[in-house]
Each structure stands twice: as structure tokens, then as C-alpha cells.
Amino acid sequence: MSLETSDNHNDLSGSVGLVKPQKVVIEQPLKLACGVTLPSHTLAYETYGSLNKDNTNAILICHALSGNHHAAGFYQDDTKPGWWDQYIGPGKPIDSNRFYIVCVNNIGSCFGSTGPTSENPQTGQPFGADFPPLRARDWVESQKLLMEHLNIDCWAAVVGGSLGGMQAMRWSLEHPEKLQHAVVIASAMKLTAQNIAFNEIARKAIKSDADFCDGNYLQHNKIPHRGLALARMIGHVTYLSDELMGQKFGRDLKAGDLLQGKTEPVEFQIESYLNYQGDKFSDFFDANSYILITKMLDYFDLAREYDHDPVAAFKHATCKFLVISFSSDWRFSPARSREITDALIAAGKNVSYIAIDSDHGHDAFLLPNQRYQQALGDYLSKLAEKIEDAQ
Amino acid sequence: MSLETSDNHNDLSGSVGLVKPQKVVIEQPLKLACGVTLPSHTLAYETYGSLNKDNTNAILICHALSGNHHAAGFYQDDTKPGWWDQYIGPGKPIDSNRFYIVCVNNIGSCFGSTGPTSENPQTGQPFGADFPPLRARDWVESQKLLMEHLNIDCWAAVVGGSLGGMQAMRWSLEHPEKLQHAVVIASAMKLTAQNIAFNEIARKAIKSDADFCDGNYLQHNKIPHRGLALARMIGHVTYLSDELMGQKFGRDLKAGDLLQGKTEPVEFQIESYLNYQGDKFSDFFDANSYILITKMLDYFDLAREYDHDPVAAFKHATCKFLVISFSSDWRFSPARSREITDALIAAGKNVSYIAIDSDHGHDAFLLPNQRYQQALGDYLSKLAEKIEDAQ
Numbered sequence: 001m002s003l004e005t006s007d008n009h010n011d012l013s014g015s016v017g018l019v020k021p022q023k024v025v026i027e028q029p030l031k032l033a034c035g036v037t038l039p040s041h042t043l044a045y046e047t048y049g050s051l052n053k054d055n056t057n058a059i060l061i062c063h064a065l066s067g068n069h070h071a072a073g074f075y076q077d078d079t080k081p082g083w084w085d086q087y088i089g090p091g092k093p094i095d096s097n098r099f100y101i102v103c104v105n106n107i108g109s110c111f112g113s114t115g116p117t118s119e120n121p122q123t124g125q126p127f128g129a130d131f132p133p134l135r136a137r138d139w140v141e142s143q144k145l146l147m148e149h150l151n152i153d154c155w156a157a158v159v160g161g162s163l164g165g166m167q168a169m170r171w172s173l174e175h176p177e178k179l180q181h182a183v184v185i186a187s188a189m190k191l192t193a194q195n196i197a198f199n200e201i202a203r204k205a206i207k208s209d210a211d212f213c214d215g216n217y218l219q220h221n222k223i224p225h226r227g228l229a230l231a232r233m234i235g236h237v238t239y240l241s242d243e244l245m246g247q248k249f250g251r252d253l254k255a256g257d258l259l260q261g262k263t264e265p266v267e268f269q270i271e272s273y274l275n276y277q278g279d280k281f282s283d284f285f286d287a288n289s290y291i292l293i294t295k296m297l298d299y300f301d302l303a304r305e306y307d308h309d310p311v312a313a314f315k316h317a318t319c320k321f322l323v324i325s326f327s328s329d330w331r332f333s334p335a336r337s338r339e340i341t342d343a344l345i346a347a348g349k350n351v352s353y354i355a356i357d358s359d360h361g362h363d364a365f366l367l368p369n370q371r372y373q374q375a376l377g378d379y380l381s382k383l384a385e386k387i388e389d390a391q
Numbered sequence: 392m393s394l395e396t397s398d399n400h401n402d403l404s405g406s407v408g409l410v411k412p413q414k415v416v417i418e419q420p421l422k423l424a425c426g427v428t429l430p431s432h433t434l435a436y437e438t439y440g441s442l443n444k445d446n447t448n449a450i451l452i453c454h455a456l457s458g459n460h461h462a463a464g465f466y467q468d469d470t471k472p473g474w475w476d477q478y479i480g481p482g483k484p485i486d487s488n489r490f491y492i493v494c495v496n497n498i499g500s501c502f503g504s505t506g507p508t509s510e511n512p513q514t515g516q517p518f519g520a521d522f523p524p525l526r527a528r529d530w531v532e533s534q535k536l537l538m539e540h541l542n543i544d545c546w547a548a549v550v551g552g553s554l555g556g557m558q559a560m561r562w563s564l565e566h567p568e569k570l571q572h573a574v575v576i577a578s579a580m581k582l583t584a585q586n587i588a589f590n591e592i593a594r595k596a597i598k599s600d601a602d603f604c605d606g607n608y609l610q611h612n613k614i615p616h617r618g619l620a621l622a623r624m625i626g627h628v629t630y631l632s633d634e635l636m637g638q639k640f641g642r643d644l645k646a647g648d649l650l651q652g653k654t655e656p657v658e659f660q661i662e663s664y665l666n667y668q669g670d671k672f673s674d675f676f677d678a679n680s681y682i683l684i685t686k687m688l689d690y691f692d693l694a695r696e697y698d699h700d701p702v703a704a705f706k707h708a709t710c711k712f713l714v715i716s717f718s719s720d721w722r723f724s725p726a727r728s729r730e731i732t733d734a735l736i737a738a739g740k741n742v743s744y745i746a747i748d749s750d751h752g753h754d755a756f757l758l759p760n761q762r763y764q765q766a767l768g769d770y771l772s773k774l775a776e777k778i779e780d781a782q
Contacts, residue, residue: 190642
């Protein structure tokens with residue numbers, strides 16, 4: 001248990017409080033989908049709440065492209081809480097008073113788990129671009145090893161947004177007996193050509209940076225900041241809706257003015273905002289991880305091994321499903337969630353689908369929204385009651 | 392007249408045939424909106440069809456971001472005709488048998504008219520990044536000087552898609568007595584924050600290329616190919632619809648396969664296509680022109696000088712308007728065309744609006760579409776009849 005609380009922190013009220021990340025070295029070999037075996041791997045993770053006596057109240061939170069294990073609460077030096085603190089905490093939709101909540105930084109990422117910045121034992125140098133290609137199923141298998149380490153036999157729920165939802169769906173097919181519920185938020189069974197296009201442009205931006213050094217930038221004491229910033233800017237625009245950007249920034253100016261007779265540079269607020277977001281991101285995320293995980297997104301295709309038939313795929317699932325979409329999400333549009341729901345219904349599965357009105361685009365899954373909070377909270381509250389009744 | 396025809400060219404049937412670009416040095420000083428004056432400037436242009444005896448049948452075609460003066464017909468070595476050959480030619484919607492059609496490469500571009508690659512007379516070096524910032528109204532004023540050179544007193548119509556439509560609207564406000572009709576296709580009265588965001592990312596991609604050299608790459612015998620290719624890739628994705636990319640490329644692979652147990656790189660067709668488009672573009676377009684013209688797009692705001700009231704702005708227009716939009720265009724969505732139409736109606740102007748169903752996104756304005764061809768053809772045919780009746 002990583003949870004600590006402190007009465008001195010006013011801003012901790014309503015949150016899981018002070019948290020500390022944990023690390024575990026998984027000594028079992030992990031055979032990846034590409035055929036390469038990781039002899040061992042490190043996982044950084046956090047937990048919130050307490051495991052009940054039957055170990056039946058554990059929820060796995062699956063992060064997306066740029067996420068990590070710090071989903072809720074505060075580190076000692078944090079000015080902002082973990083990335084899903086709006087939804088995880090005491091009395092929140094994913095209630096840390098009732099559930100034991102686990103969030104792990106997945107392999108290939110760059111926040112403490114084995115990934116491209118880790119030392120390749122065969123060379124003594126960082127893996128860099130040589131880190132083996134990953135699939136969502138590899139994250140699932142690694143999460144399963146952590147699950148065993150934590151003595152959890154079956155997740156009460158596996159929950160995730162975007163790439164996180166893909167992991168939840170993959171769990172339901174690969175280890176149907178290991179989860180009771182899959183909560184699939186703002187996700188898709190596979191990316192569209194447009195999704196892949198934006199990911200490829202982001203990768204190309206990184207690789208075009210002279211400081212990328214074919215992925216071996218760490219050995220050259222360089223960081224492809226400009227390319228990574230560009231990649232993030234591209235991603236960021238696709239996570240926001242046109243409407244929201246209009247409301248938030250419109251055509252407001254940050255510098256210069258548009259009167260005639262002026263040659264000074266003009267900068268719009270949206271330009272300044274995006275540049276700031278890009279620069280900030282390039283300070284903490286790893287470029288090889290970005291390439292690796294966007295490729296994982298592109299490669300994900302839920303039904304590939306089921307003759308491209310999602311109904312045949314979902315026939316293997318035994319858990320119940322909650323599917324949630326957001327109206328202005330054009331990265332993973334509501335149509336994608338309806339496809340998931342339709343396939344689940346056709347496969348005879350138990351599924352609830354909630355379409356949330358929001359103008360926050362794909363990012364909506366991370367942000368406060370009364371109807372979304374209510375729906376997710378009600379769904380998990382019923383699950384908690386059932387678990388508590390069985391104790 | 393630049394038109395030549397040759398019976399030896401089978402593929403010239405239905406086109407304006409072989410064409411030759413022309414050049415004129417406009418010796419009148421051109422005071423730009425930014426306050427800088429170009430003492431003289433060169434314009435490359437083409438014409439198709441014949442001017443009637445009263446000089447009343449001239450149509451001005453306004454190109455968009457990456458366009459040029461070669462709108463129709465073939466050069467001797469062309470394998471493909473000009474960029475709007477589907478719409479300009481004998482018997483085509485913009486009928487070269489009835490109209491005298493003028494298309495000019497605008498200043499700041501890179502196909503022969505004065506722009507960043509031209510010599511700055513003050514330094515003897517290319518203007519590069521020092522080319523003065525431009526507005527759509529500067530293109531209009533330059534086009535007006537060409538109009539005088541060609542002895543045209545009033546355009547029968549000013550026609551353009553995208554940034555071309557912005558020029559048509561600006562003509563209607565700045566020189567209302569100089570055009571009879573404005574045809575505004577897939578355009579907008581101003582860009583949204585999302586539009587500006589994509590343009591800024593494209594500019595950032597160019598400026599982040601180490602070969603950009605702060606815009607002085609020509610002096611260093613370099614070309615920022617990678618940055619310009621990226622800029623084009625970003626633009627290209629926003630010109631296509633999600634649906635069309637799905638139909639055209641889906642998740643088809645160009646290289647590798649997605650079976651498990653494979654570490655070889657996987658490339659989707661859409662990645663290959665976009666990379667090809669980006670590389671091809673970077674061979675012929677100028678990076679400073681791209682920056683300059685995307686900024687011109689961002690700065691365009693039809694009603695800025697009219698207290699931000701488009702109805703007040705359009706009150707100055709006296710021409711008739713045809714407004715056309717395409718259903719899957721998310722760069723300049725049908726909502727933008729409806730805003731133009733609503734403002735024109737509120738200003739008491741004569742306007743026809745045609746919403747075309749198409750899955751080709753913003754690019755639809757360049758592509759064959761029966762209803763679009765019919766509508767544009769019918770509109771201009773009535774205009775031609777009126778002009779011919781008055782002869």
C-alpha cells in the first residue's frame with residue numbers, strides 16, 4: 001500500500017492524499033508478441049485503497065499513450081495530482097474507500113518501467129530504438145504478472161480510456177476468467193487510416209529531428225526536443241475539439257496586432273498554447289517511447305486473430321462491459337464505441353453503453369463531467385455493493 | 392493569349408490544349424497592407440479562351456495555398472494538366488469557349504511571381520524570410536494591376552476555392568464595381584482556432600528543420616526538405632476526410648505484416664502515401680512561401696475592419712454571389728459557408744448557396760463531382776448567355 005495521508009495538506013481533501021510510487025522487478029520471462037523475450041522487467045506502479053480479505057475488490061487502471069502509474073493523489077512535491085484524480089479517490093467514481101486500485105506504468109513507456117531508456121543488458125547501453133516492438137497484449141501480459149505479484153486472482157474491473165480501453169478489451173479476450181468487468185472509455189477496436197496518419201506524422205517529426213540520431217540520442221547526450229514537441233502538438237490538436245478550441249482561444253492574439261500598416265510578427269493565443277504544451281511535453285517524455293507506443297496503437301486490431309470478426313472475438317469474453325463515448329471526440333468517435341457495443345450485443349454479452357455530451361473532444365475522458373462521473377460512479381458502486389455483500 | 396492546340400495530343404481532347412505561361416513586370420508600386428511598398432513586381436499568369444470585343448467576359452481564377460497560375464491545359468512536358476482542369480476548358484463549367492479565363496500566380500508564392508525566392512533588390516540576395524507579410528487584400532491589389540494590364544475593366548466573375556474564395560470575397564468589398572459575380576467555394580470568412588493550430592504546426596515543422604537556417608536556406612545552398620514534407624503531410628490529412636482515407640487506404644499494409652512473432656517494421660499504405668506526398672511537395676514548393684501564405688490564411692478576417700460585423704462588411708458588395716460547400720470538408724466546413732450565406736442574405740445581397748454531398752473532404756473543390764460541375768456550370772452558363780446577349 002502506497003497511500004499516506006497528511007492533515008497539513010489542505011489540497012489533499014477529497015483526494016487519496018500523499019502517494020508514493022512502488023517498483024517491482026518481475027523475474028519471470030515475458031515473451032512478447034513479436035517473439036522477443038524480456039528475461040525480466042521492472043514495473044513502476046501505485047495503489048490506492050485497501051485490498052479486501054478475499055482479494056476481490058481490485059481495479060486495474062490502464063493508462064494511454066502518454067500516461068503513467070501516477071493516476072491519483074499527490075507526490076510530496078506535486079502541485080497537481082495524478083492524471084485521473086478527478087475519477088479516483090475517496091467517494092469518487094472509482095472509489096478508493098471501496099476498491100483497491102492499481103495503476104502501472106507499462107513497459108515501453110518512460111516513467112520507471114522497463115523501456116527504451118532502460119539499459120539493454122546485452123549492450124550496457126540504453127535500448128533506444130532497439131526496444132522490441134510492442135502490442136497492447138504485451139501490456140496485458142505484463143499487467144498479469146504484476147497481478148500475480150499482488151496476489152490478485154481476478155480483477156473486479158479493468159478500466160481504461162483510449163489505449164487504456166484497448167487493454168481492457170484485450171484482457172477480456174486473453175484472460176476472460178481474470179476480470180469481472182471491462183470499462184472501455186473513448187476507445188476503438190482499431191485505428192482508422194486518419195488516426196494512423198496523424199501518428200505517422202508525429203513519428204516523422206521526431207525522426208526528422210537532427211538530434212534523434214536514429215534513436216540513439218541518449219548515447220550522444222542529445223534529446224530530440226523539437227521533434228517531440230511537434231509530435232505532441234499534432235496529438236494535442238486531435239485530442240481537442242474544434243468547438244472547444246474556438247471557445248477557449250478563438251482568434252485571440254498573444255502578440256502583435258492585425259491592424260494594417262504593421263510588420264511585427266502576430267501570434268495567436270492558440271499558437272502560444274500549443275507551443276507551450278509541446279515544449280513542456282518534450283521535457284519529460286521519451287521520443288523512442290512515443291514512437292513505440294503510437295505504433296502499438298496503430299497495430300491494435302481487436303479481431304485480427306478472430307478472422308477480423310469482432311463478434312467472434314467477443315464470444316471469448318465472459319466479463320460484463322461498460323462502454324463510454326464523448327460526442328465531440330473525433331479521434332475515437334462515438335461511432336467507434338457503437339461498433340464495440342454492437343459487436344458485444346451480437347456476441348450475446350452483457351454491455352451498457354453511455355454516450356456523453358461533451359465539447360472537450362477525446363480529452364473528455366480525463367475531465368470533469370457530471371453525467372460521466374455519475375454513470376461511471378453508479379456502475380462501479382453497484383459492483384462494490386455486490387463485492388461487499390459477498391464478504 | 393497563351394493558348395495553343397495540337398491535334399497530335401490525344402489527351403488534350405476536352406482540355407484547353409497546350410498552354411504557355413506568361414510573365415509581366417508590373418511597374419506600378421504596390422503598397423502592401425503591412426505598410427511596405429513593392430516598387431515593382433513580376434506576375435506569372437496564364438489565360439484560356441478569348442476576350443470578347445467589349446472585354447466583358449473575363450473570369451479571374453484565384454488559387455489557394457499551394458496553387459499556381461497553371462490552372463488548365465498542358466505544358467509541352469506535362470503528364471498531368473493544370474490543377475483545375477476538371478473545371479476549366481471547352482464545354483466545362485468554366486467554359487473557355489465562352490469566357491476569357493485568367494489565372495495568376497500570386498506574389499509571395501514560388502512559381503515565377505515575386506516572392507521569397509526572388510532577389511531582394513536591396514541586398515542582391517533572395518528575400519527569404521524577409522519577404523514582407525502578406526494579406527489576401529495584397530493579392531487582390533496585385534490582381535487588379537494585372538487586370539489593368541489586360542485591359543479588363545470589370546471581371547464577369549472572380550472564382551476561387553479555399554483561400555481563393557477569400558480573395559473573391561475580398562474583391563467584392565474592396566472593388567465592388569470591378570466584378571459582377573463572386574464564386575466562393577469551400578471557404579470561410581475567417582479561420583478557426585483549429586485551422587490556425589494546424590497551420591502553426593506546419594510552420595513549426597519547417598522552422599524546426601536544421602536546414603531552414605532561419606529562412607536563409609537558399610544562401611546556404613540548403614532546402615528544409617524534411618520540415619516542408621512534414622508541413623505538407625499535416626495539411627494533406629486535413630484536406631482529406633476520415634471516410635475517404637478509410638475507403639482509399641483503410642488499414643492496408645505496404646510492408647511487413649502484423650502476425651505475431653514478427654519484429655520486421657510494419658508500414659501501412661496510408662503512411663507510405665503521406666510520406667510520398669510530403670516528399671514530392673518538398674521538391675517544388677518554397678518553405679518561406681509556405682510560412683508566408685499560411686500566415687495570410689490565419690490573418691484573413693473578412694469583417695475585421697467592419698467592426699467584426701460580416702453583414703456590415705457585405706453591405707459594401709454589389710456583385711452577386713455563389714457559395715458552395717462540401718459535406719465532408721472539415722477544414723472549411725459547410726457551417727462556414729452557411730455563415731457567409733447568412734451574412735449575405737442579412738446584408739440584402741443576391742446569393743445562391745449549394746451544399747454538395749461529397750466524401751472527398753476539403754479537396755472536393757478540385758475533384759470531379761457531377762452535382763458540383765452541374766451547379767457551377769449552370770450558374771456560369773446563365774452569366775455567359777447574358778454577356779453574349781449584350782454583345
